[in-house]
Amino acid sequence: MDIGILLNDIKRGLTTGQRPDGTLIPTHPYRRLMPHIMRTRNESVVYFDSFARAEPLLRYLEEVNKHFTADITHCLVAAGALGLYENPKMNRFVSGRRLYARNGVHVTFSMKRQKLGREAKLTAVKLEVPKGETFRGLCERMNANVKVERSDKKTSADKEYELFNRLPRALLDVAVHAFKAVDHWNILPRDFINGDGMYTSLFIANLGSLGMPAGYHHLYEWGNCPLFMMAGKIEKRALVVGDQVVAIDVIPIRYSYDERIDDGLNARFGIEAVNRALENPYQHFGCVKDDGSDAYPLDQFAPQQP
Secondary structure, three states: OHHHHHHHHHHHHHHHHHEEOOOOOOOOHHHHHHHHHHOOOOOOOEEEEEEEOOOOHHHHHHOOOOOOOOOHHHHHHHHHHHHHHHOOOOOOEEEEOOOEEEEEEEEEEEEEEEEEOOOEEEEEEEOOOOOOOEEEHHHHHHHHHHHHHHOOOOOOHHHHHHHOOOOOHHHHHHHHHHHHHHOOOOOOOOHHHHHOOOOEEEEEEEHHHHHOOOOOOOOEEEEEEEOEEOOOOOOEEEEEEEOOEEEEEEEEEEEEEOOOOOOOHHHHHHHHHHHHHHOHHHHHOOOOOOOOOOOOOOOOOOOOOO
């Protein structure tokens, strides 16, 4: 940890309200009052139920796996990042009763420490998705991180858990309150924030990979993640296509989000962007041509800066 950077972050946090992971943004007086009235994420949560047609994505994955390894979880992470780039108002968070624009797009996804192991523990992998990254590049980084998580190497999360678990219960309560207070005043070290999977733009849980249906997940009061996506196993639904009712394979996706970051209209735009990417992977992800001419950046639909 660089002491100079740490002291500079503390000074900036206390004097300006800025944070290592976010930029303080001006808000409408009504929205500025919301964090004071609705003080926690779970009393501010809104739930959305959605789905994406599975057939185009499955066909795409069959072809793309001839070139590199990818599955539905990879596509969910890529679609989530694409949706956040296209709708930056959803890439916000509330901390210390203030609204921040997150610095960078970060996605955390859950996985089993041992593949398909019933007794295996869950872990969370956090990745920043930089501008210009393609689907193939993201998949390769995800696969590398999964390999580390399933090895004997201790991750930053493992070290964090060990630190807290060494404390007696009474001291653990004090430590958690202390960390939350330090975070409230924007002086939590950036190394801690960068290594914690709950300081993220979006958390994704693909229960479909375990053969389970999607549920609605609560938001965590630890960290500052305002948006949770849970996908379930592929199922058939009756949909009206033209003048006929047909059974179509879909991926059910359910969202929980903190309404203090923005209104429901922008949440809807974000969900539509995710579904559009999942149902049109050749146009949004590409990466199936040998010459790389269809390798589209995941921020391709981000609004142009004036």
